[in-house]
Amino acid sequence: xxxxxxxxxxxxxxxxxxPGALPGHVLSQIQESILAVPGVGLSVLGxxxxxxxxAAVVSELEDNIRTLLGLPDDYHVLFLxxxxxxxxxxxxxxxxxxxxxxxxxxxxxxxxGKALAEAGREGPSRVIWSGEDGGFRRxxxxxxxxxxxxxxxxxYVSNETVEGLQFHRVLGRxxxxxVCDMSSDFLSQPCKADRFSLIYAHxxxxxGPAGVTVVLVRDALLKNARTDLPGFLDYRSHIExxxxxxxxxxxxxxxxxxxxRWLLNEIGGLARxxxxxxxxxxxxxxxxxTSDGFYRGRADAGDRSRMNATFNLxxxxxxxxxxxxxxxxxxxxxxxxxSTGGIRASLYNGLELSAVEELAGxxxxxxxxxxxxxxxxxx
Amino acid sequence: xxxxxxxxxxxxxxxxxxPGALPGHVLSQIQESILAVPGVGLSVLGxxxxxxxxAAVVSELEDNIRTLLGLPDDYHVLFLxxxxxxxxxxxxxxxxxxxxxxxxxxxxxxxxGKALAEAGREGPSRVIWSGEDGGFRRxxxxxxxxxxxxxxxxxYVSNETVEGLQFHRVLGRxxxxxVCDMSSDFLSQPCKADRFSLIYAHxxxxxGPAGVTVVLVRDALLKNARTDLPGFLDYRSHIExxxxxxxxxxxxxxxxxxxxRWLLNEIGGLARxxxxxxxxxxxxxxxxxTSDGFYRGRADAGDRSRMNATFNLxxxxxxxxxxxxxxxxxxxxxxxxxSTGGIRASLYNGLELSAVEELAGxxxxxxxxxxxxxxxxxx
Numbered sequence: 001x002x003x004x005x006x007x008x009x010x011x012x013x014x015x016x017x018x019p020g021a022l023p024g025h026v027l028s029q030i031q032e033s034i035l036a037v038p039g040v041g042l043s044v045l046g047x048x049x050x051x052x053x054x055a056a057v058v059s060e061l062e063d064n065i066r067t068l069l070g071l072p073d074d075y076h077v078l079f080l081x082x083x084x085x086x087x088x089x090x091x092x093x094x095x096x097x098x099x100x101x102x103x104x105x106x107x108x109x110x111x112x113g114k115a116l117a118e119a120g121r122e123g124p125s126r127v128i129w130s131g132e133d134g135g136f137r138r139x140x141x142x143x144x145x146x147x148x149x150x151x152x153x154x155x156y157v158s159n160e161t162v163e164g165l166q167f168h169r170v171l172g173r174x175x176x177x178x179v180c181d182m183s184s185d186f187l188s189q190p191c192k193a194d195r196f197s198l199i200y201a202h203x204x205x206x207x208g209p210a211g212v213t214v215v216l217v218r219d220a221l222l223k224n225a226r227t228d229l230p231g232f233l234d235y236r237s238h239i240e241x242x243x244x245x246x247x248x249x250x251x252x253x254x255x256x257x258x259x260x261r262w263l264l265n266e267i268g269g270l271a272r273x274x275x276x277x278x279x280x281x282x283x284x285x286x287x288x289x290t291s292d293g294f295y296r297g298r299a300d301a302g303d304r305s306r307m308n309a310t311f312n313l314x315x316x317x318x319x320x321x322x323x324x325x326x327x328x329x330x331x332x333x334x335x336x337x338x339s340t341g342g343i344r345a346s347l348y349n350g351l352e353l354s355a356v357e358e359l360a361g362x363x364x365x366x367x368x369x370x371x372x373x374x375x376x377x378x379x
Numbered sequence: 380x381x382x383x384x385x386x387x388x389x390x391x392x393x394x395x396x397x398p399g400a401l402p403g404h405v406l407s408q409i410q411e412s413i414l415a416v417p418g419v420g421l422s423v424l425g426x427x428x429x430x431x432x433x434a435a436v437v438s439e440l441e442d443n444i445r446t447l448l449g450l451p452d453d454y455h456v457l458f459l460x461x462x463x464x465x466x467x468x469x470x471x472x473x474x475x476x477x478x479x480x481x482x483x484x485x486x487x488x489x490x491x492g493k494a495l496a497e498a499g500r501e502g503p504s505r506v507i508w509s510g511e512d513g514g515f516r517r518x519x520x521x522x523x524x525x526x527x528x529x530x531x532x533x534x535y536v537s538n539e540t541v542e543g544l545q546f547h548r549v550l551g552r553x554x555x556x557x558v559c560d561m562s563s564d565f566l567s568q569p570c571k572a573d574r575f576s577l578i579y580a581h582x583x584x585x586x587g588p589a590g591v592t593v594v595l596v597r598d599a600l601l602k603n604a605r606t607d608l609p610g611f612l613d614y615r616s617h618i619e620x621x622x623x624x625x626x627x628x629x630x631x632x633x634x635x636x637x638x639x640r641w642l643l644n645e646i647g648g649l650a651r652x653x654x655x656x657x658x659x660x661x662x663x664x665x666x667x668x669t670s671d672g673f674y675r676g677r678a679d680a681g682d683r684s685r686m687n688a689t690f691n692l693x694x695x696x697x698x699x700x701x702x703x704x705x706x707x708x709x710x711x712x713x714x715x716x717x718s719t720g721g722i723r724a725s726l727y728n729g730l731e732l733s734a735v736e737e738l739a740g741x742x743x744x745x746x747x748x749x750x751x752x753x754x755x756x757x758x
Binding site for chain 1: 391393395396397398399400401406407409410413414415419420421422424425426427428429430460461462463464465467468497500581583587588589590591607609610611612624625626627628629630631634709711712717729
């Protein structure tokens with residue numbers, strides 16, 4: 001069994017589905033800012049959201065996101081509260097309420113199902129494909145999808161965090177607004193942002209702590225949108241106020257800024273980040289595929305997520321033992337989502353390749369140990 | 380002029396209206412948790428909200444708030460997103476929508492005006508007193524208030540942060556639900572919580588960073604409440620899920636836990652906290668009242684806030700000079716709210732008496748300097 005040597009400052013390795021691991025480089029900067037932000041002399045937790053400092057934080061963060069994604073000028077960049085869950089409602093509240101033409105939703109897993117349920121509360125929606133009968137183990141091919149020209153919008157989830165499924169292409173038609181929940185792969189790779197009308201992503205996978213959600217919305221999408229919503233549910237009030245409509249989560253936004261600086265300056269952009277994430281995922285899936293069926297990947301090979309590798313062992317008992325031994329060896333957060341069980345290794349931006357190598361080493365040792373035991377038990 | 384000696388670890392003194400100063404004792408604990416929470420070995424920014432650790436955080440925090448306030452068992456304690464602004468809407472959405480009997484609102488300042496405006500969007504409301512004509516410089520006496528027996532509820536703001544006005548008594552009738560925005564004096568003193576049906580307070584004044592809002596709600600208030608709201612806007616879904624309906628702001632909630640531990644174990648409870656806050660406010664107001672009219676308190680003496688001392692100097696030019704010199708001397712956040720101008724010294728829980736003494740010293744020096752200059756100018 002691999003033994004990890006832990007010191008008080010040595011974090012356990014975090015494979016949690018979210019909130020996920022943040023890069024150590026950024027954690028040190030955050031730590032410093034808790035007592036006093038350099039050049040400001042105040043704790044980041046007690047700086048006014050109306051200060052020049054915070055206006056500069058929001059402005060630089062917006063610029064960094066535009067730079068990282070090559071985002072055109074006709075998009076607004078917003079930092080909101082309420083997570084993806086609030087977006088599940090805000091989107092149909094804004095775009096579907098009182099309409100007769102349905103929006104089209106893909107039902108490809110747990111989170112797209114949540115989005116769909118909230119849409120149904122606000123206006124007409126139509127499921128154009130569902131993976132529910134197949135237990136959400138694969139995504140649809142292009143030949144299974146037919147998008148209507150007159151849909152209010154198309155909604156899908158780019159990466160299904162729970163099931164470990166990821167679309168490796170852009171879906172839909174260019175003449176219907178694409179709305180996409182990128183919560184679990186936002187800024188993990190280039191995403192052709194300009195092909196979407198609205199992208200949303202909570203921070204707690206790849207880009208920060210829980211408590212802030214990034215929304216990119218094309219100005220044209222809101223042209224004929226509903227105008228009778230309370231300010232905090234109206235994208236336009238947040239646009240007008242530059243994300244300071246009411247007190248925003250200052251600390252969480254500052255952390256996202258530090259992450260974008262890290263992506264730009266330390267990593268070198270999203271293409272490079274994608275390479276690093278692909279390396280981690282390939283290592284992980286190679287481990288599963290060469291385990292003689294000991295570890296069984298959950299998702300169809302072509303639809304596998306680079307963010308969340310989901311798999312099973314031979315029985316729930318084996319999985320329980322695996323999780324207990326992994327936890328004891330310093331690998332945290334490997335239990336699958338409560339709706340599916342099994343194992344899930346989340347490989348977000350902040351997790352280094354070396355952590356996946358350590359996990360792979362542990363998994364190999366665990367497999368050999370169990371196989372030997374089985375052989376000697378049979379002898 | 381008082382000179383403050385600053386070291387890199389010496390925060391500037393934070394008199395901001397919010398986010399406000401947090402106690403140094405707690406900042407050190409937070410700092411430690413950024414790399415690894417003691418006993419957990421993971422950064423507080425990357426621990427799952429479904430972990431046993433976080434369930435224990437929420438549970439202990441709830442207990443601490445119950446203990447601090449002597450809160451009866453029939454209250455739910457919730458930790459939500461969206462700030463007081465979201466509560467301005469959620470309350471009338473829940474309790475006023477589709478009703479014919481109005482809720483009663485006091486319009487005692489900037490923030491109660493915001494709450495009132497949102498109520499008007501959701502259902503019938505009636506203003507039972509407004510301080511608008513008098514520029515919100517005082518609060519109503521009991522003889523100016525008449526509360527209806529059949530009101531849906533009574534809403535008021537216990538401390539008007541912008542104007543520096545604070546109710547030093549509980550308003551309303553015991554047979555009409557009291558709903559109170561305590562954002563800027565929550566846990567700064569005992570508050571007779573059991574006389575209210577719903578109390579809400581965002582964290583960023585006395586109890587934590589921006590990004591989490593505490594709601595205390597009596598179970599009976601929700602008995603006949605609307606049932607067709609999206610989950611994130613429905614108090615009951617948050618109650619059922621013990622504040623983990625969707626990913627909560629884990630970090631902000633953890634900080635509030637640390638603050639409640641500090642209140643219980645270091646300060647010794649809310650009566651003691653109230654004494655400390657009263658001492659700070661009395662020092663501040665004594666400075667104003669003995670300045671020969673150089674500093675002019677904004678609020679009527681009987682309605683002065685212990686949290687936000689608002690005052691003016693002889694002219695906007697003098698105020699500008701005062702703010703510039705204060706900033707240079709290490710006193711931060713003293714500018715009044717953008718809607719009123721003037722000066723505001725916010726004296727939240729986290730600010731120590733010694734900071735107010737330093738400010739008072741600075742103000743005394745500034746006054747003497749200006750008075751001398753005026754005298755020599757006249758000679």
